[in-house]
Amino acid sequence: xxxxxxxxxxxxxxxxxxxxAHGLSIRALKSGLLPSCAAPADPRLVQTVAGLTFAxxxxxxxxxxxxxxxxxxxxxxxxxxxEIGTVTPRPQAGNDRPRLFRLVKxxxxxxxxxxxxxxxxxxxARLRGCSRDALVGVNIGANKDSADRIADYVAGIRTFYPxxxxxxxxxxxxxxxxxxxxxxxxxxxxLLSAVLAAREEEAVKAGKxxxxxxxxxxxxxxxxxxxxxxxxxxxxxxxxIVSNTTLSxxxxxxxxxxxxxxxxxxxxxxxxxxxVLARMRKRVGPDMPIIGVGGVGSAETAAEKxxxxxxxxxxYSCMVYQGPGLPGRIVRGLSxxxxxxxxxxIREIRDSRIDxxxxxxx
Numbered sequence: 001x002x003x004x005x006x007x008x009x010x011x012x013x014x015x016x017x018x019x020x021a022h023g024l025s026i027r028a029l030k031s032g033l034l035p036s037c038a039a040p041a042d043p044r045l046v047q048t049v050a051g052l053t054f055a056x057x058x059x060x061x062x063x064x065x066x067x068x069x070x071x072x073x074x075x076x077x078x079x080x081x082x083e084i085g086t087v088t089p090r091p092q093a094g095n096d097r098p099r100l101f102r103l104v105k106x107x108x109x110x111x112x113x114x115x116x117x118x119x120x121x122x123x124x125a126r127l128r129g130c131s132r133d134a135l136v137g138v139n140i141g142a143n144k145d146s147a148d149r150i151a152d153y154v155a156g157i158r159t160f161y162p163x164x165x166x167x168x169x170x171x172x173x174x175x176x177x178x179x180x181x182x183x184x185x186x187x188x189x190x191l192l193s194a195v196l197a198a199r200e201e202e203a204v205k206a207g208k209x210x211x212x213x214x215x216x217x218x219x220x221x222x223x224x225x226x227x228x229x230x231x232x233x234x235x236x237x238x239x240x241i242v243s244n245t246t247l248s249x250x251x252x253x254x255x256x257x258x259x260x261x262x263x264x265x266x267x268x269x270x271x272x273x274x275x276v277l278a279r280m281r282k283r284v285g286p287d288m289p290i291i292g293v294g295g296v297g298s299a300e301t302a303a304e305k306x307x308x309x310x311x312x313x314x315x316y317s318c319m320v321y322q323g324p325g326l327p328g329r330i331v332r333g334l335s336x337x338x339x340x341x342x343x344x345x346i347r348e349i350r351d352s353r354i355d356x357x358x359x360x361x362x
Contacts, residue, residue: 018100018109018320025324026065029073033072037328038078044338044345045080045331049289049311050211050238052165054135056080056331057346058302061293061314062139062168062215068126071136078328083314084123085139086170089155091119092143094253095175101260102320105253107297108269109317111245112262114175115141120159127163138164139215144176150191155199157212161202164210169195172217172244174263180217181359185227192235211238211289216280218243218273218294225276229283239289242277245269266317270295271362274308278357281309286351297322299333306346307353 013021028034045056060074060082068084075082094116101110117123123138130136140156142149154170160167171182171191190307195212203209214237216228232240245263252258252268273294281290292310296302297318305313319326334346343349 006325009060010321010323014102014104014158017098018102019097021101023062026069029070032073034073034324035091036076036078037325038076038298039328039331039335042331042338044343045065045334047080047311047347048212050166050213052135052211054080054312056313057306058327058330058334059083059221059291059312059314060327061316062137062170063084063111063113064316064319068123068136071127072130072134075134076159077324078331080331081135081137081165081312083137083139083168084127085117085168086115086141087117087156087174088115088143089118089120089139089146089159090143091122092116096332099262100140101257101262103252103254103257103266106266106268107318107321108252108254108264108266109320110257110260110262112175112260114144115173120156123210124159124163125205126354127160131165135155135165136163137166137168137213139168141170141172142174142179149182149256150194151178153191153195155267156282157195157198161199161206163227166210166238167199167212168215168241169212170215170244172215173216174217174247176244183216183220183224183228185231188228188231189234192231192237196235213237213239213289213291215241217244218246218269218276219248220276222279225279225283229280232284232288237288239291239292239320240279240280240284241291242310243273248272265294267295267297270301271360274305275360275362277305277310278308278354278360281351281354282358296330297326299330299337302330302334303337303346303349304353306350308357309351309354311350
């Protein structure tokens with residue numbers, strides 16, 4: 001897909017409100033009319049993480065394909081993997097509209113969607129129709145009015161075990177009141193124990209063990225990061241995803257939209273999320289898989305996440321501004337980086353700038 005075409009499509013979409021534009025993009029992917037943007041396969045980009053083999057390290061983050069409508073279409077854009085959700089046991093409408101805002105000058109997005117989704121049943125029915133080769137993760141959460149949030153996460157493990165390639169327990173959205181409280185050490189220990197116990201029971205039934213990742217916020221204190229690292233290392237977790245959206249508004253150009261409550265994502269999140277990524281890598285050591293998320297919009301920003309300690313990288317908001325050709329361009333750019341630096345694997349650069357990023361004051 002050519003850049004001029006993407007630029008024209010973006011101008012058309014930006015005439016719509018953000019949520020309507022999102023729906024239109026889902027319909028475009030469903031139509032099958034978008035050409036494949038995938039880059040040529042490159043063995044230097046293949047990564048084995050948490051027992052899974054990824055064709056390349058670039059993934060679509062949760063939040064775009066909430067209801068598992070287009071996972072395979074997303075993979076055709078060049079992603080090595082994609083993550084559906086966040087999905088909750090029961091359907092819920094989410095927060096009142098408007099709840100999604102573009103900050104064009106900042107190449108950022110603010111959302112307060114509130115886990116709007118069609119529930120477990122709808123997503124499960126669609127995922128049953130996916131190819132078993134499609135590397136699709138399932139991001140699970142709790143209903144806003146849940147009487148037992150931990151039970152909602154356990155229900156997610158049990159419901160999607162036959163179809164998920166990996167799970168993400170999302171405890172880091174700022175848009176469900178009290179959800180981030182699950183990052184507190186006592187609550188996190190209870191959540192991980194229950195979720196992983198359910199995983200073990202399902203693994204015995206299914207004869208396969210599916211990894212579970214934990215998605216955390218970037219707005220953590222040093223003590224908070226210490227507590228999360230301690231619990232992650234005490235449990236048999238597949239890995240971490242760092243990070244979700246931020247409540248910070250520091251340095252934004254669009255001060256009008258910045259006043260909207262919700263989580264900020266896109267380019268301004270890059271430095272904060274990358275610093276937290278590096279600090280968590282130092283805390284959990286070299287063996288724990290980490291997926292880096294936040295502000296990735298180029299091969300260089302993806303590579304910098306890897307240099308800061310990420311094994312894999314996810315993006316979403318930057319595609320709003322750069323179009324569906326972005327994952328393919330990033331993958332081609334990583335191949336070019338391997339050519340330039342004589343790398344046998346992109347993994348060779350992992351942790352090479354961990355000290356720099358861990359020391360950043362953001």
